[in-house]
Amino acid sequence: MAGHIQDRWYKSQPGPTGKSVRVKTDRYGIGLRYRARYVGPDGTEKSKSFPDKQKRRAEAWLSKTAADMDSGQYVDPKLTQTTFREYAERWLKAQTSDPTSRESVNSQIRLHALPYLGSRPLGSFKPEHIRDWLAALERAIPATSYRRVIFSNVSAIFNAAVDDEYMRKNPCSASTVRAPARNPHQVVPWTPNRVFAVRAALPERFRAMVDLGAGCGLRQGEIFGLAEDEIRFDAGWVHVGCQVKVIGGELVFALPKRQKRREVPLSPLVADALKKHLADFPSVAVTLPWARPDGKPVTKRLLFVRPDGKGAVRRTDFNTRLWKSALVKAGVIPPAESGTRHTAAREHGMHALRHFYASALLDAGENIKALSTYLGHTDPGFTLRIYTHLLPSSEGRARLAMDKVYLSRPSGPDGP
Numbered sequence: 463m464a465g466h467i468q469d470r471w472y473k474s475q476p477g478p479t480g481k482s483v484r485v486k487t488d489r490y491g492i493g494l495r496y497r498a499r500y501v502g503p504d505g506t507e508k509s510k511s512f513p514d515k516q517k518r519r520a521e522a523w524l525s526k527t528a529a530d531m532d533s534g535q536y537v538d539p540k541l542t543q544t545t546f547r548e549y550a551e552r553w554l555k556a557q558t559s560d561p562t563s564r565e566s567v568n569s570q571i572r573l574h575a576l577p578y579l580g581s582r583p584l585g586s587f588k589p590e591h592i593r594d595w596l597a598a599l600e601r602a603i604p605a606t607s608y609r610r611v612i613f614s615n616v617s618a619i620f621n622a623a624v625d626d627e628y629m630r631k632n633p634c635s636a637s638t639v640r641a642p643a644r645n646p647h648q649v650v651p652w653t654p655n656r657v658f659a660v661r662a663a664l665p666e667r668f669r670a671m672v673d674l675g676a677g678c679g680l681r682q683g684e685i686f687g688l689a690e691d692e693i694r695f696d697a698g699w700v701h702v703g704c705q706v707k708v709i710g711g712e713l714v715f716a717l718p719k720r721q722k723r724r725e726v727p728l729s730p731l732v733a734d735a736l737k738k739h740l741a742d743f744p745s746v747a748v749t750l751p752w753a754r755p756d757g758k759p760v761t762k763r764l765l766f767v768r769p770d771g772k773g774a775v776r777r778t779d780f781n782t783r784l785w786k787s788a789l790v791k792a793g794v795i796p797p798a799e800s801g802t803r804h805t806a807a808r809e810h811g812m813h814a815l816r817h818f819y820a821s822a823l824l825d826a827g828e829n830i831k832a833l834s835t836y837l838g839h840t841d842p843g844f845t846l847r848i849y850t851h852l853l854p855s856s857e858g859r860a861r862l863a864m865d866k867v868y869l870s871r872p873s874g875p876d877g878p
Contacts, residue, residue, distance in 0.1 A: 465500025465524050467517060496520045500527060508539060541628045542585025546619070547576050549584060549628060553619050560716075561709045561754055570612045571619070574599060579616070584629045587620075589636035596642070609642035617641075648851050651821035652676075652814050656792065663791035668784060670739035671766060674700075675815025676822075677732035679837050682812040683707050684718055686775045689762040690745040695733050700726045702838065704762065706774045712755040713774050715762065722838045739765065748774050785812060820845075824852050 471490045477483035494511035498520040502508045512520040530536040550571055557564050578595045579587075596613065603609050617634035624632055633639065661672035674680045674688065683705035692701040703723040707716050717723065728736075746767045751757035766775055786804040789795045798804045816837065823833050830853075834845040 465498060465527075467520050467524070468497040468499060469495060469517075470497060471495050471514070498524050500524060502538060503531060503536060504538075510539060535630060537585065537627055537630055539585070543583045544628055545580060546582055546584060546587075547580035549623055550576065550580070550619050553622055560721075562707055562716075565709070567615050570615055574602070574612050575616050584623050587629065587633045589633050589639050592633045592636070592639045596639070600642075606642045607644070610644065613641050647809075649817045649821075649848060650809075651852070652818045654818075656794065657815070657818055659792035660788050660794065663788035664784060665769070667739075667743045667769070668766060668780075670735055671812075672815060673732050673735040673739075675812055676818045677729060677735075678726045679816050679819035680726070681705065681719065681816065681838075682777060685812075686764070686766060686777070686780075687715060687762070688765050690740065690765060691763065693728070693733075693736060695728070695737065698728045698730075698733070700728050702726055706750070706777075708777065709753075710755055713750055713776060714753060714755060714757060715750045715760050716753050718838055720838070720840055722840065724835060724838050726836050736765070746771060750774060781811070820849050821852050824849060 470493070471487060472484045473487050474482040474484055495514040496512040496517050497509050498512065499507060499509045510520075510523060512523075527536065554564075554568050554571060557567065559567075575595075578598055579591070582591065596609075599609050599612065603612075613634065617632060620629070620632040620634055623629050634641075657672060657676045661669050664672065671685050674685045675682070678700050680688065680700075680702060684702050686706040687704040688700075688702075689704065692703060694701065701723070702718055702725070704715050705718050706713055708714075709716075743765075745763035745765055747761055748764045748767060749759050749761040752760045764774060767773060768775055768779075782804075786795065789810055790797050790804070794810050795805050820833055820837065823836070830846050830849075831842045833849075834842040837845060839845045
């Protein structure tokens with residue numbers, strides 16, 4: 463057994479005959495009697511106290527501690543008392559992802575994890591605590607996809623705590639803990655009629671945004687950040703190398719999502735729509751910091767600016783005041799009741815234009831790898847998972863292939 467047990471209520475001292483005798487200490491009957499002590503792997507003394515009549519429990523604890531050290535499963539008891547909030551705060555500060563992702567994760571943890579899990583010590587977590595939290599999360603957030611993202615981030619914090627030896631196991635990984643299911647909803651692309659109806663319902667100076675979304679597959683922030691010199695009309699390409707995003711409440715220029723610049727084919731008719739837009743609404747020079755609010759100022763001549771012409775378009779303002787109004791006019795969502803906001807319509811955000819673009823290219827026979835490149839996805843497999851249900855069926859392609867063979871056969875008598 464590693465270490466030893468100290469009895470705080472008794473001590474040994476020489477008796478009248480010179481032999482050691484046990485006598486009561488000044489602490490007799492006060493507080494916890496037994497103190498189990500050992501030296502940890504870091505060379506410092508550790509201890510834990512136990513009440514009267516629990517010496518065997520203290521000895522068992524010491525034995526288990528020694529076994530954990532031998533097997534590599536040892537966790538410093540002081541570290542296990544660190545609360546989830548304390549560790550999560552340090553974990554959030556250490557993240558090195560892009561600022562927008564950090565803000566999103568920070569918000570998720572602070573709003574939906576810390577109020578439920580924050581005060582509990584890491585060493586006390588059990589699967590039941592995660593199950594209870596997930597039940598509360600389901601009551602608060604209907605969207606399973608969002609709950610899954612939050613759960614993934616909380617699990618990442620626990621994994622880091624295990625790696626840093628604050629706890630032994632990640633309670634989110636227990637077999638009895640079920641992560642929120644993946645959203646079974648499949649992408650349903652807009653029809654061309656809907657795309658052009660929404661385009662017509664937007665103010666004229668913003669209609670070409672639909673051409674860039676539905677005709678080139680650009681994301682909303684990439685549309686807001688597109689400069690005139692990034693459209694190569696003669697070559698038939700659009701260079702996507704910048705977006706407008708919000709960092710700490712401030713607008714900045716930044717690289718596209720996942721830092722992926724790309725080239726997107728520009729069709730002649732979409733090019734004509736962009737030329738008309740530039741003729742009617744010349745590009746405007748806009749200066750924003752690069753990547754973060756204190757970044758180096760960068761000036762670009764943007765295709766789209768605020769209605770007053772004095773700055774880049776802010777996502778929330780555009781969505782609330784212009785996009786949803788256009789959805790109402792086009793009959794996509796119902797009008798808002800007096801004094802209330804428009805109906806939530808996540809599936810009808812500007813991202814629907816990218817889905818339309820993808821469906822149009824797949825319907826025309828474009829392959830997944832090329833589509834993935836045009837959309838700026840890191841992995842063609844990700845593109846396939848989203849749009850696989852839109853691919854023409856294999857049996858349909860087989861029939862068409864055989865028909866093509868038979869239609870091209872030479873004419874003449876059948877048989878040998």
